Amino acid sequence: MNHLDGTAVPISPAQLLADAKHPLHTPAGLVGDTPVLWIGEPFTVPGRGFWAKLEGHNPGGIKDRTALHMVRASRERGQLMPGARIVESTSGTLGLGLALAGATYGHPVTVVTDPGMEPLMTGLLRAYGAEIDLVDTPHPTGGWQEARRRRVEELLSVHPDSWCPDQYNNPDNVAAYAPLAHELVAQLGRIDTLVVSVGTGGHSAGIASVLRGYFPRLRVVGVDTTGSTIFGQPAGERLMRGLGSSIYPRNVAYGLFDEVHWVAAPEAVWAARRLARHHYATGGWSVGAVALVARRLARTLPGEDRIVAVFPDGPQRYVGTVFDDAYCRAHGLLDYLPADEPDEIGHPGERTVTRWTRCTHVADPLTAPATTTATAPQALAGAAR
Structure with missing residues (x-):
């Protein structure tokens, strides 16, 4: 027997539980199995888009x-x-x-x-x-x-x-993300390009290394912040938290990356706010930076390329920063429209970048030959998080 609206009544109570999460005995069970959401227009150009792994659905984030x-x-x-x-x-x-x-x-x-x-x-x-x-x-x-x-x-x-x-x-920081990679494979079946922010190096290395085992030709795109030393830039002032570093984390797997993008704070704010307004799924600095890069890849890569961007958290902790007009105005973050294309440099040491910039030469700065950008102590002194 059906309801008048045409909805079928389950044959047995077991059917009601088929897609329900099991009852939990510890809060650890709240973590994982996060959703994947399609991000298309108006954030991207018509007919193009990317998949976002919404790690903000964990209690505290990725x-x-x-x-x-x-x-x-x-x-x-x-x-x-x-x-x-x-x-x-x-x-x-x-x-x-x-x-x-x-x-x-x-x-x-x-x-x-x-x-x-x-x-x-x-x-x-x-x-x-x-x-x-x-x-x-x-x-x-x-x-x-x-x-x-x-x-x-x-x-x-x-x-x-x-x-x-x-x-x-x-290394346990890296190993922790194998289940996330397995979730992506189960949810999407095929992945061609992975876009990930880089801070400690844990989730970028953990996800990418597992996915490469399934998809040997996977393109891995790292997203850093201006003022971060991770990929060989000199340390500088960093407003954004959650990505970037003023030290050199050994968990960063430099050999996995095909390219790296540095994104500045106003550009990340623009993307995070536009996502919030048009797609409801958004987050803070890392999400904005990753989404900006994924948006460009969705436009420039072949239409059949399946792009996944990892959104590390949600918007809640950023109501007083990224989503606060007074804060953004005080830091010069409002009314900024990012360029359609990033700047390009041939090597991380070519020059110090201050806006969205792309580089396809990725190497460990502690083992690579000396570069031309200076890492002066006075620059490091103001380095953030």
């Missing part, structure tokens, strides 16, 4: 995956003892993941951060039980990021039974 995996793996190896404190440096998203892992496995969590962390993120971390340790002075040659790392070392010496995941250099 780094929930790595926080849980790093904690679980260290417990299994006996490196993290039951009830021991977890201490880590973060600009925010990993802190939420560690708070989730702490609640799941019974560990207190201390997050070392700096004054640039958004008040909303600070409030969320405290609400979830994390302690916040705030550094107040940037390191003279490593900026806030190095100052946070050194504070972590101090706390570890004070609490010798505590443990630091060391997200920048921990």
Whole structure:
């Protein structure tokens, strides 16, 4: 028997549960199986678009995956003892993941951060039980990021039974993203181009390395921020958080990338806000930067090319920055229309970039020959996150 509107009544109650998520016993079960959404016009040109993996549907974002995996793996190896404190440096998203892992496995969590962390993120971390340790002075040659790392070392010496995941250099950070890659294969079947932001190097290396096993000709496009040292640019002022670095994370798999794009803050804001208005699915700095690059690839690559962009989080933590007119106006981020095409450089050391720029020569800056751009200590002093 059918309802009057034509909707069929399930034959048995089991049919009602066929597509439902199973009841959960721990909050860790909330992580993963995130949706994929088509992003087309008006963000892209008519008839073209890309698929966005919406990691903002995890409780805290994409780094929930790595926080849980790093904690679980260290417990299994006996490196993290039951009830021991977890201490880590973060600009925010990993802190939420560690708070989730702490609640799941019974560990207190201390997050070392700096004054640039958004008040909303600070409030969320405290609400979830994390302690916040705030550094107040940037390191003279490593900026806030190095100052946070050194504070972590101090706390570890004070609490010798505590443990630091060391997200920048921990291979478990990379391994954590294999399930995300498998989800993409199951959801889309074929992937030709992957667009990923790069910060610690974890999710870019973890996803790309697995997908290359399925699709050997996969094109991998890395997205960094201006002022970041990861791909060989000199360190500089960085307003954007969540991507980029003023140190050299060893988890970055340089050999996987076919090209890298550096995106500036006004360009990321434009893309994030346009996504919000026209597609509802959006996020912060990383999402805006990744979407801008994916938008260009959707226009320039062959129409049959299947492009996937990983959106690391959602918009919630950015209501006071990316989506706040007063904040954006104060930082000169409003009323900016990105160029249709990025600038091009032949080598990361060719010159210092200040706007959206593309380079197809990707190499580890610690092993590549010296380049012409100077990494002066005074430039590093202002480097952010």
